[in-house]
Amino acid sequence: MPTPFRNFFRSLLAALVFGSFAAAQSGQNTLTLAYGEEPDPLDPQRTSTAVTGLVMRYAGDTILTKDLTGAYADGLAESWAASEDGLTWTFRLKPDVTFHDGTPLDASAVRDSILRALDPATQSPIAGSLFAPVTDIEVVDARTFRIQLESSFAPFLDNLTDPRGAIVQAAAAVELGADFGRKPVMSGPWRVEAWESGERIVLVRNDDYAWGPSYTRTGAPRIERIVFRIVPEAATRAAAFEAGEAQVVMPFPVNDVPRFLDDARFEMVSFLRKGIARLMEMNVLVAPFDDVRVRRAMNHAIDASVMVDVVLEGRGVQAYGVLPPSIWGYWEGIEDYAPSYDPDAALALLAEAGWTPDASGTLRKDGAPLTFTLLSPPFDDATRSAQIVQQQLAGIGVDMKIETIEFGTLLELAQEGTHQANLIGYTYANPDIVHLWFHSSNIGTGLAHSHFDSPELDALIERSRVETDEAVRLEAYADIQRFVADQALWVPFYINDNYIATSASLEGEQVHPDGFLLLNDASLD
Amino acid sequence: MIPFLLRRLVAAIPVLFGVSLLAFSMTHLTPGDPVKIMLGERATAEDVARLRLELGLDRPLPVQYLSFVSRALRGDLGTSLRSGQPVAREIGDRIGATATLTLAAMGIAILVGVLLGTLAAIQRSSAVDALIMMIALVGISMPTFWSGLLLILLFSLTLGWFPITDGGWSGLVLPAVTLGLPAAAVLARLTRSALQEVLNQDFVRTAHSKGVAATAVVARHALRNALIPVVTIIGLQFGNLMAGSVIVESVFARAGIGRFAVNAIMARDLPQVQGIVLFAGVIYVVINALVDVVYAAIDPRISVR
Numbered sequence: 001m002p003t004p005f006r007n008f009f010r011s012l013l014a015a016l017v018f019g020s021f022a023a024a025q026s027g028q029n030t031l032t033l034a035y036g037e038e039p040d041p042l043d044p045q046r047t048s049t050a051v052t053g054l055v056m057r058y059a060g061d062t063i064l065t066k067d068l069t070g071a072y073a074d075g076l077a078e079s080w081a082a083s084e085d086g087l088t089w090t091f092r093l094k095p096d097v098t099f100h101d102g103t104p105l106d107a108s109a110v111r112d113s114i115l116r117a118l119d120p121a122t123q124s125p126i127a128g129s130l131f132a133p134v135t136d137i138e139v140v141d142a143r144t145f146r147i148q149l150e151s152s153f154a155p156f157l158d159n160l161t162d163p164r165g166a167i168v169q170a171a172a173a174v175e176l177g178a179d180f181g182r183k184p185v186m187s188g189p190w191r192v193e194a195w196e197s198g199e200r201i202v203l204v205r206n207d208d209y210a211w212g213p214s215y216t217r218t219g220a221p222r223i224e225r226i227v228f229r230i231v232p233e234a235a236t237r238a239a240a241f242e243a244g245e246a247q248v249v250m251p252f253p254v255n256d257v258p259r260f261l262d263d264a265r266f267e268m269v270s271f272l273r274k275g276i277a278r279l280m281e282m283n284v285l286v287a288p289f290d291d292v293r294v295r296r297a298m299n300h301a302i303d304a305s306v307m308v309d310v311v312l313e314g315r316g317v318q319a320y321g322v323l324p325p326s327i328w329g330y331w332e333g334i335e336d337y338a339p340s341y342d343p344d345a346a347l348a349l350l351a352e353a354g355w356t357p358d359a360s361g362t363l364r365k366d367g368a369p370l371t372f373t374l375l376s377p378p379f380d381d382a383t384r385s386a387q388i389v390q391q392q393l394a395g396i397g398v399d400m401k402i403e404t405i406e407f408g409t410l411l412e413l414a415q416e417g418t419h420q421a422n423l424i425g426y427t428y429a430n431p432d433i434v435h436l437w438f439h440s441s442n443i444g445t446g447l448a449h450s451h452f453d454s455p456e457l458d459a460l461i462e463r464s465r466v467e468t469d470e471a472v473r474l475e476a477y478a479d480i481q482r483f484v485a486d487q488a489l490w491v492p493f494y495i496n497d498n499y500i501a502t503s504a505s506l507e508g509e510q511v512h513p514d515g516f517l518l519l520n521d522a523s524l525d
Numbered sequence: 526m527i528p529f530l531l532r533r534l535v536a537a538i539p540v541l542f543g544v545s546l547l548a549f550s551m552t553h554l555t556p557g558d559p560v561k562i563m564l565g566e567r568a569t570a571e572d573v574a575r576l577r578l579e580l581g582l583d584r585p586l587p588v589q590y591l592s593f594v595s596r597a598l599r600g601d602l603g604t605s606l607r608s609g610q611p612v613a614r615e616i617g618d619r620i621g622a623t624a625t626l627t628l629a630a631m632g633i634a635i636l637v638g639v640l641l642g643t644l645a646a647i648q649r650s651s652a653v654d655a656l657i658m659m660i661a662l663v664g665i666s667m668p669t670f671w672s673g674l675l676l677i678l679l680f681s682l683t684l685g686w687f688p689i690t691d692g693g694w695s696g697l698v699l700p701a702v703t704l705g706l707p708a709a710a711v712l713a714r715l716t717r718s719a720l721q722e723v724l725n726q727d728f729v730r731t732a733h734s735k736g737v738a739a740t741a742v743v744a745r746h747a748l749r750n751a752l753i754p755v756v757t758i759i760g761l762q763f764g765n766l767m768a769g770s771v772i773v774e775s776v777f778a779r780a781g782i783g784r785f786a787v788n789a790i791m792a793r794d795l796p797q798v799q800g801i802v803l804f805a806g807v808i809y810v811v812i813n814a815l816v817d818v819v820y821a822a823i824d825p826r827i828s829v830r
Contacts (some may be wrong), residue, residue: 034690038788040607123572178609197618198780198788231690231778233670240678240690240778 029224029341029524031506034231035247038198041181043173044166045117046126053163057228057516058203060166060186063091063110064157067215070328070513072157074214075384076105076167076187086152086468093143094211099169100191109147112139112170114147117310122198130159152466153434154473158213160479161514162429187211189221189520201228216510217521226519238501241266247506247524248517252499254315263338265504269511270497275427276319278307278385280374280491281414281449282421286350288370293353295488297337300346303395304493310386312496319492321481322434326513329464331478338485338492341498343396347515363397371399375414375422385493414449422449429514431477438484450489457483533817537810548799549593553586567572572741576606580796593799602800607792612800616782623781624775626704627766631699633705634766635759636710641709642716647743648794649721657713664710667770673703673776690778700777708762715758719751726750753824760816764809 020120024290039050044056064080067073077091097105115135133156136148149156159165169185176183183192190203203226212218218393229246232238241249252268259267282289282298289295304318317325321334339345347357355363355370363370376386386402393400405413414422424447426433433476435442439461442448460483464476484490498515505525510518560576577583581592596603602612645657676699681689688696723729724747732742771783782801789797 004654038784041609046609181609196780197615198784199778201621228689229778230780232775232784235674236677236689236778238681238775239674243681243685243689245688245690351697 001216014150014285015170024393028064029222030227031223031225031248031519031522032227032229032246033248033250034229034237034240036230036232036234036237038230038232039201041178042184042192042195042201043181044164044184044186045113045122045124045127045168045173046181047127047164051095051230052454054516055192055201055203056163056166056186056188058190058519059184059188059192060163060168060476061097061105061188061211062161062163064160066512066514068510068512068518072161075161075390076110076211080157082468086154086466087149089147089149089156090140091145091147093145095143097187098208099172099185099187100206101185103171104142105167105169105187107139108142109169110145110167111139113167114320116168116170116173117165126162126164130162130165151226152468154465154468155430158366158430158432191227199231200230203228212520216518221520222508222523223519241328241501241503244503247503248500249269250500250516251500254496257315257499260501267502267504267506269313269500269502269517271500271511271513271515272317272324273427273496274326274429274515275425275433275495276322276324276492277316277366277496278311278381278423278493279319279425280389280421280423280493282489282491283414283417283419283449283451284487285417285451286420286488287351288355288372291353293349294355296339297346297349297353298393298490298491299444300349301398302392302491302493303341304491305341306392307385307388308494311381312386312494316496318350319495320485321492322437322476322484322490323431323481324495325440327428327431327433329474329477331474331481333478334485337375337482339488347395357397360505361397362399365509368484369399370397371401372420373401373403373418375410376402376404377410377423378404379407384427388421389491412501415444417444417451424449432465434477434480435465438489445470452487452489454487457487528626529821530818533814537814540810544592545594545597545803546741546809548803549590550801551799552582553794559583564756571735584613597803602803603796605797606794607797612796614826615785615797616800616804619780619782619785622779623770623774623783624768624783625697626700626779627763629701630703630705630708630766630769631763633701633758634708634762636709637705638709638712639716639755642713643720643743645713646719646720646724654717658717661713662708663707665707665714669707669772670776672706673700676703677776696777700773700779703776704766704773707769708766711758712755716751716755719754720747723747723751748822753820756816756819758822760813763816765813767805767808 009475012359018064035051039051039055040047040049040066042052042055042059044052044060047053062075063077065073065075074094075501076093076097078094079092080089082089093107093110099105099109103109114131114134116122117124117131118134122128126207132149132152133149133151135150137150138146140146166186172185173180182195189206189209191206193204194202198437205221205224207220209220210218229238234295235248236254237249238253240246240254251353257268261268280302281296284290285293292375308314308316308318321331323330325332340414349453350363350370354365358364374386375391376382383404390400390402406414410422413419414424436447437448438448438452438457439446440458443451457480460476460480464473464480467473467476500511500517502509502517507525509524512518560573560582581589600613602616604610605612605615608615641657641661645654648654677689680686680699687699688697690696720743724743727743731748731796732746733739765785770781771787773779774781774784775787782805786798786801789801
């Protein structure tokens with residue numbers, strides 16, 4: 001019988017028999033986590049999805065981690081140090097770490113894993129770029145290795161905490177080929193036991209585990225099994241949670257949040273998105289935004305707090321600058337520094353720029369009305385935000401037109417730079433995102449849709465990357481946030497809350513600032 | 526019977542040819558360079574060139590088509606771009622869930638549809654008839670993503686009778702009912718009108734006057750004649766059920782072909798999409814051939830022709 005047909009009958013049988021078997025097998029000490037997405041390979045070096053990254057939080061270990069305050073902390077490495085010039089990093093591994101197959105995870109294993117991520121044949125969508133600044137890895141002794149960078153690059157430490165940078169057993173990857181993506185060999189507190197396509201991924205406790213990060217339980221975890229149940233439909237995810245079929249749901253559908261807030265059986269954890277959810281970019285190459293006074297006037301004329309109430313229904317906060325409070329590097333002073341909602345100030349600035357109201361209140365300069373087109377992606381929150389902006393601007397006599405277009409096309413037009421303004425948003429792990437948004441090398445290719453070419457801003461951004469002293473870097477990021485506010489390249493709108501729902505039977509879980517539950521010390525009632 | 530079957534199979538060949546051509550040409554009909562679409566915006570020129578070579582897109586179209594068909598005939602549907610797994614194996618892994626769901630839904634549709642339709646036909650113009658036809662109207666009109674959630678709300682959350690996302694037999698009930706309901710409604714309406722027509726015919730009146738019991742008249746004589754259009758529709762409904770599984774599998778988080786297809790399209794995994802289209806097309810053709818065979822079994826006149 002040809003393979004597909006044999007598989008057909010086998011899986012037909014499995015669907016009939018195994019379903020009930022799997023249900024019976026779960027039970028005590030199994031945590032079921034309902035997740036919306038289907039993973040691509042579970043190989044951290046070949047994935048681009050968030051769900052694989054999440055699985056790696058439990059099945060894998062990274063060289064460094066971030067503790068619950070977001071500061072860098074131990075991972076596989078117990079200590080690390082940079083050379084004076086920031087080009088050489090020396091790491092010391094924890095003792096007696098092993099992969100799930102029992103082989104030692106030593107300095108040469110780390111080197112092999114990083115080399116695999118960098119190998120073009122791996123075709124790594126994310127891990128490859130995480131390690132891209134690496135030029136050489138030197139194994140000093142079994143527990144010590146040195147990484148050479150091509151240039152001083154401060155965000156590099158952050159890359160080492162990304163779950164897609166988790167260390168894999170490179171020899172097993174070669175041996176297993178494509179099947180490595182079904183059952184990766186790593187070193188985390190749980191290991192991947194089974195992956196039933198499209199249905200569930202089962203992780204089983206790694207009883208040998210003894211090298212957990214210092215801010216949580218370092219030994220083998222209490223929970224025996226973690227089952228990732230893939231439930232694409234948000235309403236079903238909420239229902240399965242309510243019926244007790246899942247103890248953790250993430251992301252939890254925002255619409256269902258109020259229903260569970262006062263329910264003692266459940267707990268809702270929320271954390272601020274790591275990024276600005278919605279903002280307006282203005283293109284400085286094109287009128288009327290070639291005048292900084294007009295751009296600042298937009299900041300004064302738009303009241304983003306209305307969007308927090310209406311679009312987010314209060315589940316989030318207003319954004320003031322290019323970074324959210326949830327990303328390290330955020331400068332608290334931006335709240336007072338950024339131009340605040342003040343329509344009179346807006347009108348004054350516009351008058352200074354030559355735009356004065358006619359008899360009907362429409363702003364005009366040399367007879368022409370003040371009008372522009374805002375490109376908006378076809379997402380519900382973007383549409384609603386755009387309508388609020390339109391209304392608020394109409395209030396001071398600005399005629400804004402909304403053009404809703406497919407997101408890929410929007411990016412293309414914004415890169416070209418013939419548009420006037422666009423809505424966009426982002427999520428990112430660290431403040432280096434400012435490079436992508438504002439560095440002149442990203443004009444036309446990256447996200448520098450404001451097309452603001454400034455050697456001064458470039459220098460600030462480069463400084464934030466090269467400095468290794470954290471206090472100096474914080475200063476550099478504060479400078480960048482002030483600079484962008486001065487130039488009013490954006491009108492930042494809001495940052496939404498994300499939700500994870502947990503059953504009250506789950507205890508001891510820790511909410512990590514990177515948006516996942518740390519379960520090493522968790523247990524089920 | 527055998528020659529009929531053979532003729533039916535030969536007639537399916539041009540259809541299968543069309544299906545394979547359609548699945549194949551999807552690569553070339555989609556706007557834009559398929560390789561660039563698959564690789565995304567950050568792909569380098571080298572990546573594009575390599576994948577083009579890997580997929581054989583550098584060869585002339587007829588050669589590509591022939592190799593596509595010959596590989597498909599050997600059960601090789603190519604390799605997924607996302608997972609690196611053979612597409613045939615990925616389809617094989619998921620077909621069980623879809624087959625179980627579709628068959629169970631069909632079972633429910635036939636049982637409920639024919640039963641209610643018969644009841645409505647016998648009790649013509651009564652309150653029962655009106656009620657059944659009203660239920661059928663609701664069944665046809667209600668979209669499955671909505672009825673599925675309503676069933677979850679009632680039977681899982683309120684009554685606690687069935688699980689929502691657990692596998693096994695009890696987990697099959699709600700999705701099968703959700704998927705089978707619209708088909709049951711169509712069959713009920715059809716059975717009712719077909720049976721009413723037959724019940725008015727002379728041979729039924731004769732049977733009645735000969736003193737044959739009323740139930741026997743309906744069950745043995747009338748229903749058999751009324752079922753021929755019903756069987757046709759059952760065959761057509763199979764296609765609808767397979768299409769409907771896309772939604773039902775998403776609502777009930779079942780790992781079947783429908784959801785696989787949606788994910789493949791979202792991820793622009795062309796080998797997967799091609800494989801699924803080809804596979805679904807072949808299944809559809811086979812089922813239609815089977816329906817014709819059942820036809821012949823019910824109505825002897827067909828096989829004589």
